[in-house]
Amino acid sequence: MELLLEVIGEFILEILIEAKNNKHIPFIIRIFMIVILSLFYIGIAFLFLVIGINVIKTNIFLGLLSILISLFLGTLFLLLLFQKKK
Numbered sequence: 001m002e003l004l005l006e007v008i009g010e011f012i013l014e015i016l017i018e019a020k021n022n023k024h025i026p027f028i029i030r031i032f033m034i035v036i037l038s039l040f041y042i043g044i045a046f047l048f049l050v051i052g053i054n055v056i057k058t059n060i061f062l063g064l065l066s067i068l069i070s071l072f073l074g075t076l077f078l079l080l081l082f083q084k085k086k
Contacts, residue, residue: 013037013040016033016036016037017037019033020033020034020037034081038077038081041073041077042074042077044073045070045071045073045074045077048066048067048069048070048073049066049070051066052064052065052066052067052069052070053067
């Protein structure tokens with residue numbers, strides 16, 4: 001069951017990424033897809049941040065590592081979101 005959910009989630013994520021720049025899809029639907037994709041990536045970065053804050057109380061190294069991963073994911077997401085098309 002877990003594998004099925006993972007495959008379906010990956011399939012939906014790939015569709016959203018490919019449809020983001022497709023000009024045949026109406027603008028309103030593309031904006032909706034970008035919002036869904038943004039919430040997904042922001043949620044993952046926020047999850048790492050929360051884990052880092054909770055873990056830093058017991059293990060400073062793992063807490064800081066998790067916070068750095070969160071910052072890296074957030075920065076990477078912003079760079080990918082606002083990249084210029086060639």
